[in-house]
Amino acid sequence: MTPTDTIYTFDDVKREYEKYILRPQDRQLIESAYKFAEMKHAGQKRRSGQPYITHPVAVAYFLTQLHTGPETIAAGLLHDTEEDTGTGNNELKEKFGPTVASLVEALTKIADVTHKHDLHIMAEDHRKIFVAMAKDVRVILIKLCDRLHNMSTLQYQPRDKQIRISQETLDVYAPIAHRLGLYKVQLRLEDLSLYYLKPDEYQKIERDLAAKNESLSGALKRIQGQITDLLSKTGIPFQISSRVKSIFSIYKKMQAGHTFDEVYDLMALRIITDTENECYEILGYIHANFKPIPGRFKDYIAMPKPNMYQSLHTTIIADSGNVFEVQIRTKEMDEVAEEGVAAHWRYKEGENYDPKKEQTEIEDKLHWFRDFVSITN
Structure with a gap:
């Protein structure tokens, strides 16, 4: 799989989530998150020269492919706002609620710790820190989609960074995707890593x-x-x-x-x-x-x-x-073979959709996730 820098638009994201997210307030949450992220990242560019907003939009698009819920997609759109735009977590909490704010905060902390230890941390320790800090499987789904897009645009990075990021992807992110049964994500991460490590x-x-x-x-x-x-x-x-x-x-x-x-x-x-x-x-x-x-x-x-x-x-x-x-x-x-744990965490909405019931189901599944954390540790 050679890198393809596909540029996704918010219309692409919207077309995907509207297939399964039906409640107007849930759709509104995602649209508000996009507008907020677009405003916060205004003027910022990726190394490719593209507007920075193309990155969180791509992450959100990949999340829709896993049928994640509105709060997860919103957090995907906002995942770099604290780290790269100086947005406070309280502001996110006021605008988007405690769940979205907590997902973004966890992603920011993981980014901070892994960046600080980049050159010294062993792959196994990196995995342990990543999974233990995530606590919520949705954080890991967002982080994997984030890494997938960064790998898809790695051709714009200098050679030494391509090698370091690809090795880290192979040692840390692909094994976590495998443990979660995210087959497609795992294969794409592995192939892209090999493309740079052993051309x-x-x-x-x-x-x-x-x-x-x-x-x-x-x-x-x-x-x-x-x-x-x-x-x-x-x-x-x-x-x-x-x-x-x-x-x-x-x-x-x-x-x-x-x-x-x-x-x-x-x-x-x-x-x-x-x-x-x-x-x-x-x-x-x-x-x-x-x-x-x-x-x-x-x-x-x-x-x-x-x-x-x-x-x-x-x-x-x-x-x-x-x-x-x-x-x-x-x-x-x-x-399950194609989507792994995401098949069990898929956002389901019908006439009797109840966010509280969904939260209970998430808590039940967290027992499985805690076992995963303890095994990984």
């Missing part, structure tokens, strides 16, 4: 992957068609898609002694169904009709990963002789 290796894998993709695409379409035909006759509801392994994941396997051609799961098929039982039924049909590779089956449904990931993994040989990984899971498992 030659990155580009070689990228070229090899493009060539392999071209040679495998026909075989992939064939086996996808065969599995579709097979499962269509069973009456089991399913959706099938394919994915390509990330460059960083391939790099890690090669560092462990594998050659590029020995990375079996370069391309994987993903089958989504409705129930757990149907996952196992589909696995039975796959194994009965295609040759599975011994020792490559993993049951993460019975034994979920620590970050709540669940799926069945098997590796099969197609009639073309090509090897493909097949992942089988339910829709709910897929949501």
Whole structure:
């Protein structure tokens, strides 16, 4: 994944949050936060030359992709106002309420501590400080989105800073994204870090992957068609898609002694169904009709990963002789696999939406988060 400095506008953010945030007062909170941040950052520029406001807007956009709530998005828009514009926390509390102010305050404290210790702090200690100070998972979501945008615009920084920030991202931020099951965020952070830390290796894998993709695409379409035909006759509801392994994941396997051609799961098929039982039924049909590779089956449904990931993994040989990984899971498992903890913290709003009830749910989930903090520490 090469860096792409996409410039998001507040209209982009608005279009996304209006899909799931319906209450006028919640929408108003976000709009007010944007106007306030725009005013406070007026005249400030990023190293790219773009107005500074493009950064908090990008952070807010990434937060909408995780379906976070209005207060989290507002805090994302305001996250640099204390540190970079001298805005007091009391002013934020008066204008946007205690929750938004407390999220921004936590982000400011984390930034202050990590900046002071930048050159001396060990990665593990950095992670501990970060997670312990966050206390609220929403702070971590904002910080990860902040780092994701900073990595996406790292090409404007001097080389020594590119290396330092990329190493820190790989050592601190990507592992936290992994622990929270934020798969897409983790992969983007890892690939962007590798792009700056090992540019030659990155580009070689990228070229090899493009060539392999071209040679495998026909075989992939064939086996996808065969599995579709097979499962269509069973009456089991399913959706099938394919994915390509990330460059960083391939790099890690090669560092462990594998050659590029020995990375079996370069391309994987993903089958989504409705129930757990149907996952196992589909696995039975796959194994009965295609040759599975011994020792490559993993049951993460019975034994979920620590970050709540669940799926069945098997590796099969197609009639073309090509090897493909097949992942089988339910829709709910897929949501967690793609969004991790964010799938459980997604802002939900309906006719009976009650902020107090939502707060109770957050408190319940904080028990899980406190366990995460103690494990990380």
